Amino acid sequence: QKEVEQNSGPLSVPEGAIASLNCTYSDRGSQSFFWYRQYSGKSPELIMFIYSNGDKEDGRFTAQLNKASQYVSLLIRDSQPSDSATYLCAVNRGKLIFGQGTELSVKP
Amino acid sequence: EAQVTQNPRYLITVTGKKLTVTCSQNMNHEYMSWYRQDPGLGLRQIYYSMNVEVTDKGDVPEGYKVSRKEKRNFPLILESPSPNQTSLYFCASRPQGAGETQYFGPGTRLLVL
Numbered sequence: 769q770k771e772v773e774q775n776s777g778p779l780s781v782p783e784g785a786i787a788s789l790n791c792t793y794s795d796r797g798s799q800s801f802f803w804y805r806q807y808s809g810k811s812p813e814l815i816m817f818i819y820s821n822g823d824k825e826d827g828r829f830t831a832q833l834n835k836a837s838q839y840v841s842l843l844i845r846d847s848q849p850s851d852s853a854t855y856l857c858a859v860n861r862g863k864l865i866f867g868q869g870t871e872l873s874v875k876p
Numbered sequence: 877e878a879q880v881t882q883n884p885r886y887l888i889t890v891t892g893k894k895l896t897v898t899c900s901q902n903m904n905h906e907y908m909s910w911y912r913q914d915p916g917l918g919l920r921q922i923y924y925s926m927n928v929e930v931t932d933k934g935d936v937p938e939g940y941k942v943s944r945k946e947k948r949n950f951p952l953i954l955e956s957p958s959p960n961q962t963s964l965y966f967c968a969s970r971p972q973g974a975g976e977t978q979y980f981g982p983g984t985r986l987l988v989l
Contacts, residue, residue, distance in 0.1 A: 802977070811966055811980040812919070856919065863909070863934070864978055868918040 769794055772859050774867035782875050787844040789870050791857030794838065801833060801840045804856040806869065812856055816842070847874045878903045880981035882967050888987045889957055897952045897984050899967030905979075906972040908950040909934065910942065912963040919966070925950055926972070957988045 774791050781787045789803075800819050804812035818824045818831040818840065830843040840859075844851055854869040880901045889895055901908065909924035911934075921934030925944040939961055941953040950969075954961060964985050970978040 809964075809983075809985075811983050813980070814977050817977060858978075863921060863924060866919040868916070 770867075771795060771865045772857055772867040774855075774857050774870045776868055777871040778873050779870055780873045780875060781847050783847060783849060785847050785874075787847045787851065787872055787874070789842040789844075789855050789857075789872065791840045791842075791867055792838055793840070793857075793859045793865075795859070795861055796835070796838065798838075798859045798861055800860040801831070802858040802860065802864065803829075803831060803840075803842045804858060804866075805851075806854045806856055808854075815855075844872075847872075849874045849876050878979075880967055880969050880979050882965075882981040882984050884984060885982060886985050888989065890989050891958055892956050895954050895957060895986075897954075897965060897967075897986070899950045899952065899981055900948050901950075901967075901969040901979070902948065903969060903971075903979070904947065905969035906947070907976075907978075908944070908967065908969045909978075910940070910950070910952045911966045911968065912936065912961075913966065914963050922952070922965075957986075959988045962986060962988045 802817045803815045806812040816831045818833045824831045828845045832841045852874045854871045856869045857867040858864045883898045906927045910922040911919045920936045923942040925931045967981040970976045
């Protein structure tokens with residue numbers, strides 16, 4: 769089992785819809801969780817981080833954490849074509865462990 | 877501007893020719909690391925450094941060396957590059973705390989012929 773797992777996609781959603789990106793992790797002791805966005809050929813950039821169970825909202829983005837289920841998700845509301853990118857989930861266990869990323873395509 | 881810089885951004889070399897990719901950060905971060913990114917394999921950590929003169933292996937250290945003589949610099953050295961080291965490389969830095977945000981450099985695309 770991989771330490772951090774994401775569906776590789778591609779996930780395709782129409783413009784204006786909600787995109788839901790999911791991530792599971794294996795280490796119950798993990799404390800902090802990060803979502804990065806990476807455009808093709810570019811470096812990852814941080815979108816959100818979350819430490820506590822529940823939801824954390826920032827603009828059109830909502831991160832959701834469920835430590836009991838070892839599950840973290842990212843919702844993107846009102847998806848725009850500019851959101852088309854690969855989204856990386858990362859878990860901090862002293863060092864960042866990355867999932868393989870989910871490719872998101874938002875169609876106009 | 878707070879940033880992580882890498883040089884060169886693009887490099888084509890031949891097998892066995894030693895090369896160094898430089899990394900520098902201006903945020904006074906203690907923690908620095910190197911990753912490589914390959915299709916289907918995601919980001920994998922090569923080496924990391926908790927502070928000056930403190931370095932340790934990541935998940936894929938074979939064929940690489942690093943040094944941390946100064947806080948701001950963390951060069952990645954390929955003593956004898958091989959084609960399987962063709963990849964996209966990222967340097968990253970963050971403050972020491974486990975929950976701190978990590979910042980990435982722009983990446984170095986390396987092709988070893």
